[in-house]
Amino acid sequence: xxxxxxxxxxxxxxxxxxxxxxxxxxxxxxxxxxxxxxxxxxxxxxxxxxxxxxxxxxxxxxxxxxxxxxxxxxxxxxxxxxxxxxxxxxxxxxxxxxxxxxxxxxxxxxxxxxxxxxxxxxxxxxxxxxxxxxxxxxxxxxxxxxxxxxxxxxxxxxxxxxxxxxxxxxxxxxxxxxxxxxxxxxxxxxxxxxxxxxxxxxxxxxxxxxxxxxxxxxxxxxxxxxxxxxxxxxxxxxxxxxxxxxxxxxxxxxxxxxxxxxxxxxxxxxxxxxxxxxxxxxxxxxxxxxxxxxxxxxxxxxxxxxxxxxxxxxxxxxxxxxxxxxxxxxxxxxxxxxxxxxxxxxxxxxxxxxxxxxxxxxxxxxxxxxxxxxxxxxxxxxxxxxxxxxxxxxxxxxxxxxxxxxxxxxxxxxxxxxxxxxxxxxxxxxxxxxxxxxxxxxxxxxxxxxxxxxxxxxxxxxxxxxxxxxxxxxxxxxxxxxxxxxxxxxxxxxxxxxxxxxxxxxxxxxxxxxxxxxxxxxxxxxxxxxx
Amino acid sequence: xxxxxxxxxxxxxxxxxxxxxxxxxxxxxxxxxxxxxxxxxxxxxxxxxxxxxxxxxxxxxxxxxxxxxxxxxxxxxxxxxxxxxxxxxxxxxxxxxxxxxxxxxxxxxxxxxxxxxxxxxxxxxxxxxxxxxxxxxxxxxxxxxxxxxxxxxxxxxxxxxxxxxxxxxxxxxxxxxxxxxxxxxxxxxxxxxxxxxxxxxxxxxxxxxxxxxxxxxxxxxxxxxxxxxxxxxxxxxxxxxxxxxxxxxxxxxxxxxxxxxxxxxxxxxxxxxxxxxxxxxxxxxxxxxxxxxxxxxxxxxxxxxxxxxxxxxxxxxxxxxxxxxxxxxxxxxxxx
Numbered sequence: 117x118x119x120x121x122x123x124x125x126x127x128x129x130x131x132x133x134x135x136x137x138x139x140x141x142x143x144x145x146x147x148x149x150x151x152x153x154x155x156x157x158x159x160x161x162x163x164x165x166x167x168x169x170x171x172x173x174x175x176x177x178x179x180x181x182x183x184x185x186x187x188x189x190x191x192x193x194x195x196x197x198x199x200x201x202x203x204x205x206x207x208x209x210x211x212x213x214x215x216x217x218x219x220x221x222x223x224x225x226x227x228x229x230x231x232x233x234x235x236x237x238x239x240x241x242x243x244x245x246x247x248x249x250x251x252x253x254x255x256x257x258x259x260x261x262x263x264x265x266x267x268x269x270x271x272x273x274x275x276x277x278x279x280x281x282x283x284x285x286x287x288x289x290x291x292x293x294x295x296x297x298x299x300x301x302x303x304x305x306x307x308x309x310x311x312x313x314x315x316x317x318x319x320x321x322x323x324x325x326x327x328x329x330x331x332x333x334x335x336x337x338x339x340x341x342x343x344x345x346x347x348x349x350x351x352x353x354x355x356x357x358x359x360x361x362x363x364x365x366x367x368x369x370x371x372x373x374x375x376x377x378x379x380x381x382x383x384x385x386x387x388x389x390x391x392x393x394x395x396x397x398x399x400x401x402x403x404x405x406x407x408x409x410x411x412x413x414x415x416x417x418x419x420x421x422x423x424x425x426x427x428x429x430x431x432x433x434x435x436x437x438x439x440x441x442x443x444x445x446x447x448x449x450x451x452x453x454x455x456x457x458x459x460x461x462x463x464x465x466x467x468x469x470x471x472x473x474x475x476x477x478x479x480x481x482x483x484x485x486x487x488x489x490x491x492x493x494x495x496x497x498x499x500x501x502x503x504x505x506x507x508x509x510x511x512x513x514x515x516x517x518x519x520x521x522x523x524x525x526x527x528x529x530x531x532x533x534x535x536x537x538x539x540x541x542x543x544x545x546x547x548x549x550x551x552x553x554x555x556x557x558x559x560x561x562x563x564x565x566x567x568x569x570x571x572x573x574x575x576x577x578x579x580x581x582x583x584x585x586x587x588x589x590x591x592x593x594x595x596x597x598x599x600x601x602x603x604x605x606x607x608x609x610x611x612x613x614x615x616x617x618x619x620x621x622x623x624x625x626x627x628x629x630x631x632x633x634x635x636x637x638x639x640x641x642x643x644x645x646x647x
Numbered sequence: 648x649x650x651x652x653x654x655x656x657x658x659x660x661x662x663x664x665x666x667x668x669x670x671x672x673x674x675x676x677x678x679x680x681x682x683x684x685x686x687x688x689x690x691x692x693x694x695x696x697x698x699x700x701x702x703x704x705x706x707x708x709x710x711x712x713x714x715x716x717x718x719x720x721x722x723x724x725x726x727x728x729x730x731x732x733x734x735x736x737x738x739x740x741x742x743x744x745x746x747x748x749x750x751x752x753x754x755x756x757x758x759x760x761x762x763x764x765x766x767x768x769x770x771x772x773x774x775x776x777x778x779x780x781x782x783x784x785x786x787x788x789x790x791x792x793x794x795x796x797x798x799x800x801x802x803x804x805x806x807x808x809x810x811x812x813x814x815x816x817x818x819x820x821x822x823x824x825x826x827x828x829x830x831x832x833x834x835x836x837x838x839x840x841x842x843x844x845x846x847x848x849x850x851x852x853x854x855x856x857x858x859x860x861x862x863x864x865x866x867x868x869x870x871x872x873x874x875x876x877x878x879x880x881x882x883x884x885x886x887x888x889x890x891x892x893x894x895x896x897x898x899x900x901x902x903x904x905x906x907x908x909x910x911x912x913x914x915x916x917x918x919x920x921x922x923x924x925x926x927x928x929x930x931x932x933x934x935x936x937x938x939x940x941x942x943x944x945x946x947x948x949x950x951x952x953x954x955x956x957x958x959x960x961x962x963x964x965x966x967x968x969x970x971x972x973x974x975x976x977x978x979x980x981x982x983x
Contacts, residue, residue: 143818151940153730154730160685161686161687249729251682251699253686256686256695257691313732317733331932332738333932333933333936334814334815357818357930358930358932359813359814360927360930361927361928361930364813364929367801367805367812367813368813371804371805371812373811373812525684526683526684529687529688530680542688544688568690569690
């Protein structure tokens with residue numbers, strides 16, 4: 117009986133072993149952190165979704181791998197009119213769209229595809245505008261409906277985009293996923309077949325990988341695009357294995373069930389780095405966590421009080437406790453990875469004694485105030501509560517007694533945008549590699565009326581003028597100077613306390629070849645191979 | 648019997664309506680709106696924000712939204728997911744086979760081990776075996792699922808290397824136009840090693856999800872058996888010289904099973920709740936983790952539809968259990 121049991125167990129273990137050892141050498145397996153909401157690049161703005169659509173699509177402009185520099189993609193070159201309002205794009209010849217089940221393209225990419233892609237979002241009368249909800253979250257979140265006036269075809273390979281006002285970062289903005297180019301031929305075919313919804317379910321683009329299948333919440337499969345205009349991919353297949361728990365992602369990498377994964381838990385980094393079969397790539401994240409002081413409330417309308425609070429927060433302690441060392445203390449609202457960063461600005465020193473003295477000089481003593489801490493983990497703030505507790509302890513030392521408060525995330529944002537938070541944590545991750553993408557958060561557009569995203573409700577006409585100048589200037593060297601000035605101003609006025617810029621980590625098998633961490637935090641598998 | 652069936656079926660209507668109302672009220676009671684969740688830290692013009700809310704029908708007063716919703720559901724329209732933009736029914740039925748397969752295996756695991764273990768514990772009441780088993784059952788019942796799951800992964804997948812860490816099948820296997828019942832798909836695909844891979848992926852999630860029902864079934868079987876074993880007819884059977892197996896296995900167990908069947912029916916609800924955590928740990932693409940994500944994203948149609956469909960499933964299972972119970976025990980059928 118015993119012998120039979122052992123034999124059966126051994127046979128079963130062998131069977132499992134056989135089942136698990138079968139692995140194709142040319143499949144890159146990425147253990148992604150969540151499910152995509154869909155496959156329409158225009159409809160969504162969550163990083164997880166954009167990672168899943170990125171392999172399929174190209175845009176007119178893209179960023180050079182590993183940098184924030186815009187480079188030509190489906191547009192080979194472009195010209196900007198002197199008034200900064202008209203952009204003329206000359207399109208790349210010979211680019212082929214993917215063939216998927218039920219669709220085989222009969223022509224190459226041309227201006228019709230570009231006009232269709234933009235007008236779907238811009239033109240409410242476009243037959244595809246209302247398809248699948250008609251909500252273009254990222255496009256709208258970037259203010260594009262107000263910025264873009266029209267997109268017109270000049271000839272088959274030339275497109276003209278007209279803006280309502282000069283927008284220097286526009287070229288960089290075209291590198292975002294909402295600006296992906298869809299196939300008009302595919303859209304027309306689906307319209308004829310009465311299956312318009314398919315456009316965002318079975319994506320057809322010109323990108324390095326062709327979409328094969330999505331098993332909801334489990335696996336996304338792609339195969340290499342044989343006709344890709346930038347050349348053949350190093351792997352035959354790309355698979356996203358959706359694995360929501362970071363501890364399980366780590367276990368899968370260690371066991372060889374995936375080759376690379378994002379967002380490791382801070383506590384696991386030391387063990388991952390010590391594993392001889394793995395490497396952990398890291399890069400400073402393009403983000404910032406900061407604490408706002410509501411300038412519409414007392415005593416935060418007083419500059420000296422705000423400067424004192426900047427001296428009261430021990431950022432090094434936060435880096436150690438919240439990020440296990442995986443972050444850098446912030447000085448400016450702009451991360452150092454974005455051009456235009458002002459390294460001449462020196463951060464306020466951590467000096468609680470001086471801070472207390474400054475506060476007392478302004479009559480701030482034994483103050484009781486609410487501090488809002490973030491209820492969710494974000495790349496720039498992994499643990500809002502822990503960060504809140506550290507801030508609470510720091511502020512208690514200078515005579516500010518903090519009551520920690522939070523809300524559900526959507527409610528938190530809504531109330532903070534409405535100006536209800538006296539002190540509160542918030543942050544930002546880069547959409548594009550342009551300083552305006554961070555600096556505009558603190559502007560009021562010269563109106564004196566802070567918009568929602570200006571959570572500290574601080575308005576300064578000089579600052580607003582600099583932002584406007586930055587948008588209207590096309591010369592990058594001049595723009596650097598403008599944003600450097602803006603950073604000096606914000607440092608002096610201290611409406612916020614910049615806390616940290618987190619570091620992005622990507623643990624991967626040593627077999628993975630050519631993966632470059634993107635400074636904008638996106639996960640890109642073009643030209644990534646396996647040794 | 649027909650009257651009994653009609654009574655049980657009619658009871659479904661208020662239960663179903665109650666579930667719909669409760670879900671609707673609870674999900675709307677959570678602050679925050681889905682448009683803000685879509686936008687994250689970004690801000691759009693408040694007028695446009697209202698327009699977007701109106702587009703998904705959230706601008707109307709709540710009672711009207713509820714009536715509209717129930718009316719649509721009665722016509723088989725569960726709405727479209729705010730997140731995926733697909734129909735809730737389509738999202739649900741893409742995922743439900745995975746949950747059903749896991750729940751079924753977990754239940755088989757719980758029943759196949761739980762009933763014999765409970766019978767043995769009752770038969771050897773007060774022995775070391777009884778105490779060990781009931782101690783283990785209590786531990787199993789109290790064990791946090793996420794901790795238990797990770798512990799098993801660490802031991803069986805990483806330390807021993809016997810089972811895969813997560814997922815439903817090795818990534819190399821792919822079945823075009825499958826049913827989403829992985830055991831079936833892998834078996835009929837004819838691909839070498841596919842079925843073994845699907846089974847190996849099921850082992851740990853089955854154990855994790857089946858642990859609590861197993862503990863409940865074992866304890867219930869034990870106490871029901873103890874009660875039955877003390878009955879006169881069992882004593883008579885023993886006195887007549889019947890073998891221990893016949894007395895316990897045939898005479899006593901059949902009667903002890905009646906409350907156990909009810910408990911098994913009730914455990915279907917527990918399985919559905921447990922599936923949420925188990926699915927998350929083992930990256931099991933079922934309705935549990937989908938529902939949790941929908942709650943986070945304030946995807947009202949998905950949450951309402953998902954809960955209603957799962958509630959419908961649990962109600963149906965319990966109805967079947969009630970009917971089987973009635974069949975097994977004519978006294979109960981007659982009383983009602």
